[in-house]
Amino acid sequence: HYAGPVFYNISNFLEKNKDQLHPDILNVLRDSQSPLMKIMFPPEVEDSTPQRGRTNKPTTNVKRTLGGQFKNQLNDLISTLNSTFPHFVRCMKPNDKKIGNLFTSSRMQDQLRYAGLVEVCRIRKLGYPVRRGFDEFYKRYRCCDLLSPNLDSLIQTLVAKKILITNEFAKGKTRIFLRQLQSVQLELARETALLSVVMIIQKYSRRFIMRRRYKNLLKIINNLSIAITKRTEAGLTNATDMAGELPYGGKHLKIVKEAFSLLLRVREELRIVKLLENAIAYKELNQLNSAIEAHNSMKPPFYTPL
Numbered sequence: 001h002y003a004g005p006v007f008y009n010i011s012n013f014l015e016k017n018k019d020q021l022h023p024d025i026l027n028v029l030r031d032s033q034s035p036l037m038k039i040m041f042p043p044e045v046e047d048s049t050p051q052r053g054r055t056n057k058p059t060t061n062v063k064r065t066l067g068g069q070f071k072n073q074l075n076d077l078i079s080t081l082n083s084t085f086p087h088f089v090r091c092m093k094p095n096d097k098k099i100g101n102l103f104t105s106s107r108m109q110d111q112l113r114y115a116g117l118v119e120v121c122r123i124r125k126l127g128y129p130v131r132r133g134f135d136e137f138y139k140r141y142r143c144c145d146l147l148s149p150n151l152d153s154l155i156q157t158l159v160a161k162k163i164l165i166t167n168e169f170a171k172g173k174t175r176i177f178l179r180q181l182q183s184v185q186l187e188l189a190r191e192t193a194l195l196s197v198v199m200i201i202q203k204y205s206r207r208f209i210m211r212r213r214y215k216n217l218l219k220i221i222n223n224l225s226i227a228i229t230k231r232t233e234a235g236l237t238n239a240t241d242m243a244g245e246l247p248y249g250g251k252h253l254k255i256v257k258e259a260f261s262l263l264l265r266v267r268e269e270l271r272i273v274k275l276l277e278n279a280i281a282y283k284e285l286n287q288l289n290s291a292i293e294a295h296n297s298m299k300p301p302f303y304t305p306l
Helices: 013-017 023-030 035-040 066-082 105-115 117-126 134-144 151-160 180-230 233-245 254-282 285-296
Strands: 130-133 169-171 175-178
Touching: 023 035, 105 117, 130 134, 130 180, 134 151, 134 175, 134 180, 175 180, 180 233, 180 254, 233 254, 254 285
Parallel strands: none
Antiparallel strands: 130 175, 169 175
């Protein structure tokens, strides 16, 4: 862990590992209400593992030493590491003065050599450190040639494009092996290919959106034309409400202006007809004269059977 000479005191090393806590202290710690103490000192479990050189009868009250606890914890750690994909971070000491903003290159070089990283880098350059399964390789780099139907065709295309270089990669039984520089070049080609693919997707997506929008605008204008022809208040109201989705609200279009003007006239005509109907129903002469005057003031005049 430390790049440099380390001194250990081995006096009574084994004796300290065999040290045991007093049973009374263990009982007190196990009875503690602290969650940390309960984790560190769980209830004692009977050990039924047969001991070598003894009978197969289960033994009880086997005291665990510090060395035994350490061994069990180490086994648990190894089991956890084997079930995961760990990534290690190596910490380096930039200088021996314990101050910031000071980088001693010779000190760092010694640490890299002690840690074996220089040798690891040399071995990675000589070998094929990047390894990808056939399916993973095909799915990841298919964007470089979308017309490739299988892995072999994709590899041939990449070689023809000089993205894959002979002797810089190898095809195994289940994996593709790549040198570090070849992997970097392949990733750059993938990023470039993805950029072009994304631009194509964006082009067709925007085209689809604009076509839908254009068809919707044509539908709104067509509804305005139908509403003007039918000349009904409900149809004109719905058509003019939808005209708000047109660019600039459709205020610059002649058909929109005509629809709004016609809507106002239709509402006025309906109001006058309603006045005439009420005047006739209630036989109010003054109200009837007012309705007739309103009818005659309409320009151009409109016909009503009343």
